[in-house]
Amino acid sequence: MKLFTYFRSQASYRVRIALNLKGLAREDVYLHLEKGDQFAAEYRAVNPQMVVPTLIDGEHRLFQSLAILEYLDEVYPEPPLLPREPAARAWVRGFALINIADSHPLIVPRIRHYFDDVLKAGEEQKLAWIRHWIGAGLEAMEALLAAHAGSGRFSHGDQPTLADIGLVTQVTPARTFDGDLAPYPRVMRVYDHVMTIPAFAEAAPAKQPDAE
Amino acid sequence: MKLFTYFRSQASYRVRIALNLKGLAREDVYLHLEKGDQFAAEYRAVNPQMVVPTLIDGEHRLFQSLAILEYLDEVYPEPPLLPREPAARAWVRGFALINIADSHPLIVPRIRHYFDDVLKAGEEQKLAWIRHWIGAGLEAMEALLAAHAGSGRFSHGDQPTLADIGLVTQVTPARTFDGDLAPYPRVMRVYDHVMTIPAFAEAAPAKQPDAE
Numbered sequence: 001m002k003l004f005t006y007f008r009s010q011a012s013y014r015v016r017i018a019l020n021l022k023g024l025a026r027e028d029v030y031l032h033l034e035k036g037d038q039f040a041a042e043y044r045a046v047n048p049q050m051v052v053p054t055l056i057d058g059e060h061r062l063f064q065s066l067a068i069l070e071y072l073d074e075v076y077p078e079p080p081l082l083p084r085e086p087a088a089r090a091w092v093r094g095f096a097l098i099n100i101a102d103s104h105p106l107i108v109p110r111i112r113h114y115f116d117d118v119l120k121a122g123e124e125q126k127l128a129w130i131r132h133w134i135g136a137g138l139e140a141m142e143a144l145l146a147a148h149a150g151s152g153r154f155s156h157g158d159q160p161t162l163a164d165i166g167l168v169t170q171v172t173p174a175r176t177f178d179g180d181l182a183p184y185p186r187v188m189r190v191y192d193h194v195m196t197i198p199a200f201a202e203a204a205p206a207k208q209p210d211a212e
Numbered sequence: 213m214k215l216f217t218y219f220r221s222q223a224s225y226r227v228r229i230a231l232n233l234k235g236l237a238r239e240d241v242y243l244h245l246e247k248g249d250q251f252a253a254e255y256r257a258v259n260p261q262m263v264v265p266t267l268i269d270g271e272h273r274l275f276q277s278l279a280i281l282e283y284l285d286e287v288y289p290e291p292p293l294l295p296r297e298p299a300a301r302a303w304v305r306g307f308a309l310i311n312i313a314d315s316h317p318l319i320v321p322r323i324r325h326y327f328d329d330v331l332k333a334g335e336e337q338k339l340a341w342i343r344h345w346i347g348a349g350l351e352a353m354e355a356l357l358a359a360h361a362g363s364g365r366f367s368h369g370d371q372p373t374l375a376d377i378g379l380v381t382q383v384t385p386a387r388t389f390d391g392d393l394a395p396y397p398r399v400m401r402v403y404d405h406v407m408t409i410p411a412f413a414e415a416a417p418a419k420q421p422d423a424e
Contacts, residue, residue, distance in 0.1 A: 048355030049310065060299040066278075066313065067305035074298045087272040090283040094276035098261060101278065101313040111318075114344070119333060132326070143260030 001026045002056040004046065006033045007208035008176075010104055010169035011065035012053040016208075017165050018069050020199035022076045026055075030210040033109050051108075066100050069162060081162050092156050095144055096166030103137030106130075107173055127177060134174045138184045141167060145186040153193045164194045172205065213238045214268040216258065218245045219420035220388075222316055222381035223277035224265040228420075229377050230281050232411035234288045238267075242422040245321050263320075278312050281374060293374050304368050307356055308378030315349030318342075319385055339389060346386045350396045353379060357398040365405045376406045384417065 001019070003026045005012040019026050031037035031052055038050045047054045047063055055062040057075070062068045073081045082089045105111075107130045115126040145151045155163035171191045174181055181188055194200045205211060213231070215238045217224040231238050243249035243264055250262045259266045259275050267274040269287070274280045285293045294301045317323075319342045327338040357363045367375035383403045386393055393400055406412045417423060 048359065049314075049352040051314075060302070062299070062302050062306065064306035064309040064313065067302045067309055070305055071298050071302040074301065086283050086286045087274070089286065090272070090274050090279045093279035093282055094274065097276040097278055097313075101276065101309075102261075102263075102317055105314055105317040106323075110348075114341070118340070118344075119331070119337065121331060121333075125331065128330070129326070132330075136322075140261040147260065 002029060003027070004029045004031055004043070004052050004054040004056075005208070005210075006031050006052050007205045007211040009033065009052045010099075010173060011051070013169055013172065013203055013205060014065045014100075014165050015053045015055060015068050015072075016203035017160075017168065017200055018072050018081060020203050021079060021081070021160055022072060024072070024076060028209065032210070051110075066096070066162075069165070079159060081160070081165070083157055083161065088150065088156065091144075091148065091150070092161045092163040095141065095155055095163040096161075098137050098140050098144075099166035099170040102140075103133050103170060104173070106133040107177075130173070130177045131179045134170065134177065134179050137170050138174060138179075138181070138187055141170060141187050142184045145190070151186070151190070153190065155190050160194060160197065160199070164190060164200075167191060168194060168200060214241060215239070216241045216243055216255070216264050216266040216268075217420070217422075218243050218264050219417045219423040221245065221264050222311075222385060223263070225381055225384065225415055225417060226277045226312075226377050227265045227267060227280050227284075228415035229372075229380065229412055230284050230293060232415050233291060233293070233372055234284060236284070236288060240421065244422070263322075278308070278374075281377070291371060293372070293377070295369055295373065300362065300368065303356075303360065303362070304373045304375040307353065307367055307375040310349050310352050310356075311378035311382040314352075315345050315382060316385070318345040319389075342385070342389045343391045346382065346389065346391050349382050350386060350391075350393070350399055353382060353399050354396045357402070363398070363402070365402065367402050372406060372409065372411070376402060376412075379403060380406060380412060 001024060005028050044050055053065060055068050062071055069081060082092055115121045150156045154160060155167055167187060167190055213236060217240050256262055265277060267280050274283055281293060294304055327333045362368045366372060367379055379399060379402055
């Protein structure tokens with residue numbers, strides 16, 4: 001498999017974790033999002049949205065991190081990234097979507113560039129925006145974990161799921177942008193545990209060959 | 213089933229379409245998001261993220277629209293919202309996620325309120341922001357449809373899928389906010405076709421009892 005990736009991309013990070021958990025080897029192709037590599041014509045032909053990640057698996061070209069995670073779980077089912085029971089699967093997906101579909105889209109590079117180049121809002125307002133939305137997601141995650149009988153060392157159950165992947169890619173940018181994590185002890189308990197698992201630790205941005 | 217919904221909510225719209233397609237009856241509970249009904253303590257206990265939709269199916273309380281759609285497809289499989297083959301499922305999910313995880317999160321009421329109350333960016337800058345990000349998603353959808361052999365009357369294949377649901381909830385706010393749809397003829401061809409299907413048409417915001 002070939003992964004078009006950027007070390008800092010949380011969406012790429014999600015796919016790296018999943019590939020590691022499933023023991024799937026990959027060849028990385030590095031795009032530097034801050035330098036605009038994603039806008040090159042060659043990459044636009046690979047991914048018309050001009051975002052990472054893209055995963056190539058044989059003849060299949062896969063895009064959007066959650067669609068890739070679901071694909072990997074269907075084609076390479078062991079170990080599973082989702083529990084078996086539909087309501088539990090919905091909880092896990094819903095939890096992950098707080099990161100994937102609510103918080104993270106608000107802080108990606110294209111949004112930060114829009115703040116700089118179009119809104120010209122200034123560094124302080126941009127940072128306040130980022131911290132506000134990361135915090136809103138963390139607050140929802142903390143409340144969900146508090147109310148969920150299935151949470152403990154993991155967000156749900158006894159093994160890593162999509163929920164933990166979304167939790168990690170919520171906490172990581174909180175740290176990058178100096179967000180306050182003290183109000184989220186349940187989130188941090190899960191984070192600290194899953195980051196002891198090599199599949200998670202080795203997928204971290206700082207461990208990637210293109211890290212700066 | 214009980215659906216906590218708001219007529220204008222595109223995430224609620226997605227779930228209404230899916231329930232209609234599957235012929236599942238529901239009882240609606242209306243929350244007026246502009247009036248802040250979602251922040252009431254009773255609703256916070258139902259959905260700690262204080263967003264709609266929430267779907268109650270028997271003992272299960274389901275949140276996040278995509279997680280709900282996947283749940284419905286697992287528990288009530290006919291007619292399916294996803295094709296059978298994993299790479300096709302990934303395409304359909306990836307297409308829908310352009311709306312669900314990239315464009316739509318940037319224009320929801322909480323974001324517009326942040327623009328008004330915190331950024332104080334002014335109406336013109338807020339509208340430009342909304343149109344810019346809806347347009348970026350539409351552009352990606354148009355390019356994906358152009359490159360996808362499986363697209364035609366539907367985004368993929370011969371029956372409605374998650375991709376069409378995401379397409380409809382991309383076009384609807386584009387219309388609400390006077391976005392230019394002329395550059396997206398493939399998107400609009402699918403939109404115009406699926407809106408002839410009662411399950412889609414009857415789920416539209418203007419058809420809901422709480423519509424203003």
